[in-house]
Amino acid sequence: MLDMIQAAGWPIWLLIATSVLGLALVIERFMTLRSGRVLPDRLPGQILELLRQRNAEPDTIIRVAGHSPLGRILGEVLLNRDESNAYRVAAIEDVGKDVAHRLNRYLPALATIAVVSPLMGLFGTVVGMIEIFASYTPAGGDPAQLARGISIALYNTGFGIIIAIPALIFHRYFRARVDHFLHQMEREANALNRIINRGAAQ
Numbered sequence: 555m556l557d558m559i560q561a562a563g564w565p566i567w568l569l570i571a572t573s574v575l576g577l578a579l580v581i582e583r584f585m586t587l588r589s590g591r592v593l594p595d596r597l598p599g600q601i602l603e604l605l606r607q608r609n610a611e612p613d614t615i616i617r618v619a620g621h622s623p624l625g626r627i628l629g630e631v632l633l634n635r636d637e638s639n640a641y642r643v644a645a646i647e648d649v650g651k652d653v654a655h656r657l658n659r660y661l662p663a664l665a666t667i668a669v670v671s672p673l674m675g676l677f678g679t680v681v682g683m684i685e686i687f688a689s690y691t692p693a694g695g696d697p698a699q700l701a702r703g704i705s706i707a708l709y710n711t712g713f714g715i716i717i718a719i720p721a722l723i724f725h726r727y728f729r730a731r732v733d734h735f736l737h738q739m740e741r742e743a744n745a746l747n748r749i750i751n752r753g754a755a756q
Contacts, residue, residue, distance in 0.1 A: 561702070561705040561706070561709060562678070562705065562706055562709035562710055562713065563678065563681060563682070563685075563702070563705075563706040563709075563710070564681075565674070565677060565678035565681050565706065565710050566678065566709060566710060566713060568674050568677075568678075569671065569674050569675065569678070569710065569713045569714060569717060570713075572667055572670065572671055572674065572717060573671075573713075573717045575663075575667065576664065576667045576671075576717060576720075576721050579660045579663055579664050579667075580664070580720075580721075580724050582660060583660060583661070583664075583724070583728050586657075586659075587657065587728060587731050587732065587735070589735075591622060592622060592623050592624060592657070592735050593622070593623075593624050593735060593738055593739070594621070594622050594624065594625070597618075597619070597622060597624055597625055597628065598624075598628065598742055598746075600618055601618070601619065601625075601628045601629070601631075601632055601746065602746075602749070604618065604632060605632060605635065605746070605749065605750070612633055615629050615632050615633055616629060616633075619632070623653045623656065623657060623735070623739065624738075624739050624742060626649055626652075626653055627646060627649050627650060627653060627739050627742070627743045628742060628743060628746055630645050630646060630649045631645075631646060631743055631746045631747055631750065632746070633645075635750050639747070639751055642747055642750070643747070646743050646747070650736070650739070650740070650743070653736075653739065654732070654736055657732045657735060657736070658729075658732055661725060661728055661729060661732070664721055664724060664725040664728070665721075665722075665725045667717065667718075667721045668718050668721035668722035668725055669718075671714045671715075671717040671718040671721065672714045672715060672718050673714070674710070674714055675710045675711045675712070675713060675714015675715060675717075675718075676710075676711070676714065677710070678706060678707065678709070678710020678711065678713075678714070679706075679707040679708075679710055679711050681706055681707075681710070682703045682704065682705070682706030682707025682708070682710065683703065683707055684703070685699060685700075685702055685703030685706055686699075686700055686703035686704060686707070687703075688703070
């Protein structure tokens with residue numbers, strides 16, 4: 555592996571740093587976007603139980619709801635249960651925007667890595683081409699320098715593509731996962747809001 559890095563020349567270190575950053579982002583998003591962490595199964599039932607306790611204190615609601623993105627949204631609905639429907643909907647939308655922003659955290663950086671990695675590989679290719687042309691002199695070519703230029707060009711191109719493909723795949727995967735979570739949270743919030751509206755109408 556070290557021989558391969560040495561053969562790829564100094565531009566490969568830029569790609570290595572990019573790959574380490576990309577791997578860290580993927581691991582962080584896997585840990586953060588776990589279903590049980592974003593959409594706890596028992597949370598809607600706990601929120602409904604608090605709704606039945608009409609004297610539920612705001613501190614209790616915040617404590618129960620404050621451990622997950624779904625909890626933030628449902629807790630906001632419950633905290634505003636005595637307000638008008640339009641007010642509650644506006645509150646849900648405001649919190650939903652913040653939750654969506656947090657769930658999409660680092661995804662733009664992952665997309666940037668997917669786009670930039672091939673360009674960095676291309677930069678390495680250019681450096682390799684410079685080495686190739688520098689190997690030619692009026693007296694003849696230097697085979698060692700020619701081979702080094704070719705290896706720099708090919709290794710950097712390959713590494714750039716290898717980094718870009720997984721980064722793009724994980725970016726699309728996490729985006730789809732976030733969209734699914736947001737859809738589920740919207741459904742839960744609307745269901746809780748309808749229950750509150752029915753209770754107010756009775």
